[in-house]
Amino acid sequence: xxxxxxxxxxxxxxxxxxxxxxxxxxxxxxxxxxxxxxxxxxxxxxxxxxxxxxxxxxxxxxxxxxxxxxxxxxxxxxxxxxxxxxxxxxxxxxxxxxxxxxxxxxxxxxxxxxxxxxxxxxxxxxxxxxxxxxxxxxxxxxxxxxxxxxxxxxxxxxxxxxxxxxxxxxxxxxxxxxxxxxxxxxxxxxxxxxxxxx
Amino acid sequence: xxxxxxxxxxxxxxxxxxxxxxxxxxxxxxxxxxxxxxxxxxxxxxxxxxxxxxxxxxxxxxxxxxxxxxxxxxxxxxxxxxxxxxxxxxxxxxxxxxxxxxxxxxxxxxxxxxxxxxxxxxxxxxxxxxxxxxxxxxxxxxxxxxxxxxxxxxxxxxxxxxxxxxxxxxxxxxxxxx
Numbered sequence: 188x189x190x191x192x193x194x195x196x197x198x199x200x201x202x203x204x205x206x207x208x209x210x211x212x213x214x215x216x217x218x219x220x221x222x223x224x225x226x227x228x229x230x231x232x233x234x235x236x237x238x239x240x241x242x243x244x245x246x247x248x249x250x251x252x253x254x255x256x257x258x259x260x261x262x263x264x265x266x267x268x269x270x271x272x273x274x275x276x277x278x279x280x281x282x283x284x285x286x287x288x289x290x291x292x293x294x295x296x297x298x299x300x301x302x303x304x305x306x307x308x309x310x311x312x313x314x315x316x317x318x319x320x321x322x323x324x325x326x327x328x329x330x331x332x333x334x335x336x337x338x339x340x341x342x343x344x345x346x347x348x349x350x351x352x353x354x355x356x357x358x359x360x361x362x363x364x365x366x367x368x369x370x371x372x373x374x375x376x377x378x379x380x381x382x383x384x385x
Numbered sequence: 386x387x388x389x390x391x392x393x394x395x396x397x398x399x400x401x402x403x404x405x406x407x408x409x410x411x412x413x414x415x416x417x418x419x420x421x422x423x424x425x426x427x428x429x430x431x432x433x434x435x436x437x438x439x440x441x442x443x444x445x446x447x448x449x450x451x452x453x454x455x456x457x458x459x460x461x462x463x464x465x466x467x468x469x470x471x472x473x474x475x476x477x478x479x480x481x482x483x484x485x486x487x488x489x490x491x492x493x494x495x496x497x498x499x500x501x502x503x504x505x506x507x508x509x510x511x512x513x514x515x516x517x518x519x520x521x522x523x524x525x526x527x528x529x530x531x532x533x534x535x536x537x538x539x540x541x542x543x544x545x546x547x548x549x550x551x552x553x554x555x556x557x558x559x560x561x562x563x
Contacts, residue, residue: 218450238453242476246446249438253450253458256411256434261454277439281447285436370480374453383455 192315192356195330200295200357201227203337207264207293208232210341216254216381219266220247222302224295226362228266235380239366239373245275248282248292255287258381262289262345269296269310276319282350283324291344292320294354301359320352328352396555397423399529400488404459405432407537409486411451411458413437413444415466419490419556424461441466442473449483457541459486464493468505471512474546479516484540487548491522495553498561513548520548523555 204227211217211234218238219228224247225239238254240247251265272279272294282290298311310316320328327344331337331353344351367373378384394402400423404412412427412435414420427435438444441462448458462470467489478485492499493506513520519539521532533549540547552558 216454240477242480243442243446243473246442246449246473246477249443249446250450250453253411253447253452253456254454255450256447257451257454257456275440275443278443278446281436281438281443371482374481374483378453378455381454383453 190330190332192317192330194332195356196333197356197358198331198334198337199360200224200297201230201360201363203295203334203355203357204228204231204266206334206338207341208234210338210345213262214380215262215264215345216251216258217264217266218247218251218254220244220268220271222268223362224266224268224271225366226364229366230362230364235376237380238377241366241368241370241373245271245278247271248275248278251290251292252278252282252285252287254381255290256285259287259289261381262291262347264291264293267292267294268301269294269298269316270300270308272316273309273314276323279320279323279325279352286350288347288349290350291341292325292350292352294352295357296354297357297359299359301361305359316354317352320354325350325352329354331355395422396526396529396551397426399526400533401426401430403530403533403537407457407534409457409459409537410434411448411456412461413447413458414461415439415441415444415463417461417463417490418559419463420461420488441470445470445473445478445485448485449477449481452483452485457486459488461488461490463490464506464509465502467509474516474518478546479518482544483546484544485546486537486540487546489548489550490556491550491552492559495558496560509550518546518548520550522550522552524552526555529555
């Protein structure tokens with residue numbers, strides 16, 4: 188089933204993040220973008236394979252692409268917000284050209300720059316993120332119709348048939364908790380979680 | 386001795402060989418005319434994975450992820466591209482202590498014909514100095530391998546980025562065609 192943006196159910200980011208983490212069984216890497224995307228991943232349970240990006244808005248997907256290229260046998264997931272993705276749309280076409288089968292992009296779309304005060308993003312009124320991803324060349328791009336559809340899309344994506352792009356409309360609830368803000372420690376733990384010695 | 390044996394290596398051949406000897410396998414670039422022979426050689430050599438990113442900060446994100454995944458990478462850009470990356474340097478590469486290896490084709494000096502390039506060029510070294518990022522301007526081919534090789538090893542050992550500014554004195558630069 189594929190649904191247009193306006194028919195997708197408005198869900199909750201923390202609830203969906205927990206559903207995602209529960210589906211990870213093979214030490215998949217998860218790279219989360221700044222702000223509430225990070226906070227909800229952090230609060231969904233620490234995993235050594237999680238990378239919490241503290242600055243560099245828009246670069247979670249490029250970082251995930253780099254991990255996916257370096258470790259083709261590990262599935263890699265990028266979590267981003269709509270505002271962050273809109274800042275770095277070109278990365279979708281780079282992903283499409285490189286076409287890593289082990290990469291999944293998940294975008295939480297609440298139509299606002301939530302952490303800065305709720306200013307509207309373009310996706311609130313004009314831009315369809317799934318249409319943008321498909322137009323950028325990522326054929327496997329879909330809106331999650333509801334929670335069960337999100338689970339199904341994630342399960343399909345984790346089979347390394349990607350790259351895949353999943354967008355979920357979410358409510359305006361703030362993130363749960365906050366990450367530690369120690370970039371060196373986050374980076375070192377992530378590398379250890381990926382089995383990499385520097 | 387045939388011509389290939391007697392001809393001194395071109396600058397881009399030295400860069401390629403030094404990347405290879407240091408096991409730097411990923412090269413992500415935003416295209417540049419002066420770097421064209423290096424980019425072509427990287428694509429032609431199966432040792433390397435080479436591709437274009439749409440923006441320089443995107444390229445930095447990709448090689449940061451690759452490093453964390455165990456793969457060494459480099460980013461190629463021109464001076465104007467450097468103007469787009471201070472945030473990625475200051476909020477990702479430097480604080481996460483990632484040994485990003487960055488080659489900049491220097492525009493904006495020694496015969497520049499575009500004022501925009503000249504102005505961006507003036508910002509480059511002050512930005513790098515303010516972030517305490519190791520950077521070298523390479524003007525001479527006899528110093529090229531030493532600087533690049535030692536700096537890659539230092540970057541990895543000290544977990545810090547290194548920037549190589551390749552001067553028109555080394556590469557020939559881009560000259561006004563009209």
